[in-house]
Amino acid sequence: MIRLGLTLGDPRGIGPEIVSKALGDPRTGLPGASSHAPPPVSWRLIGPAGCGVAVHDDLGAWQPGGDTAANERLAGALAGRAVEHAARLALAGEIDGIVTAPLDKHALQAGGYDYPGHTEMLSHLAGVPTAMMLASDRLRVVLATTHIALRDVPAALTREVLVQTFRTTYHGLQQDLGVAMPRIALCAMNPHAGDGGRFGTEDDDLLTPVARDCGLFGPYPADTVFVRAMRGEFDAVIAPYHDVGMTAIKVASFGSAVNITLGLPFVRTSPDHGTALDIAGYGIASAESLVHAMQVAVEMVARRRER
Structure with a gap:
């Protein structure tokens, strides 16, 4: 069984939407999408509650609205905390790697995480170049x-x-x-x-x-x-x-x-786009890049095991 974590990203963006869409895509091999897709994959969803996607790790309830600056800080803090939690699970060997939905770099900093993005944050958390x-x-x-x-x-x-x-x-x-x-x-x-x-x-x-x-x-x-x-x-x-x-x-x-973040002791992939705050909530975001990221993560874990 390949075990992968999936963070929801900034809850104000399209992350929760594209994660929800990817769950039912037959190419991801997720339970409920295709029970015959090898290798078997177990996904652990990591993010704030209240995003419309059931999560296994309650990182706090997300309630959109209110003051814009405060909302941004909360979104960034929750997104950063999810990445921290996912990295801890991977470093402890509880999961084989992580796939990360997009986060907002400005919100991440406002939320107390002074990293330019996922790559730099994961490099610091893992302690490797x-x-x-x-x-x-x-x-x-x-x-x-x-x-x-x-x-x-x-x-x-x-x-x-x-x-x-x-x-x-x-x-x-x-x-x-x-x-x-x-x-x-x-x-x-x-x-x-x-x-x-x-x-x-x-x-x-x-x-x-x-x-x-x-x-x-x-x-x-x-x-x-x-x-x-x-x-x-x-x-x-x-x-x-x-x-x-x-x-x-x-x-x-x-x-x-x-x-793809190369050099980590665990696998990490993500889509090739950002949070798309301007279209979040309209149900029109494409999950294509996330689906590809999930497929690549599974392939990378399988390849590492073969080696």
Whole structure:
């Protein structure tokens, strides 16, 4: 039996809705959806009561409405507490991993959790370095730096960060995604990979030596490297900063990509989208990416067990 936790995310958003829809999708192998879908999966739902989805762990009642700022703080606190609880269960071996519905980063901070997002929070809770991967059947992208301002990227993008990201990516591709000999490309930081220093020296001074020492391909300009990966030349691309990588994967596969946290001692996946507060409560949110995230989590646990 594969045991996975499923957090509901920000209760103001579409998390509870898409979780409810995913429960009945035959592709997830959930009880009641398809009793014949191997391997057997047991899901433990984790989130605040009152979201329209039955939960096994009562993290407090959610009552929407009232003061906007207070409502945001409560939503962020409940979402953060659910992630904490899920991580504790995974670290204790009570579940094999977690799938997380979207949370709101501003609300998370307002609720007392000073993390830019799930990835950084789980890395801290587990005490290990991690890497954020967005993956679909067309493309896999890993971010060397995540939720920081663009002006801070040059200082944050160090040799140590790039080498650690490579190691985490290489191991994750082997352990969790079944790629025996990963071919990983490095996306350049500057236009045309700096064009010999004309548009910046970071690619020549930093990225090229790291690529050489780690056996990475590149660095290649952003306007070609993702296309080459989609054509099968590389198994993954490491992007130097958030938007260059996220834009590529979302243009290629929005709604079908899965966010995977590499490097954790347990499996963690999530959808490739946010809370969508503007459409929450209308019943029109798509659960497609969450369904994919749940499927990938099951596959990753099964693969780890095989190894």
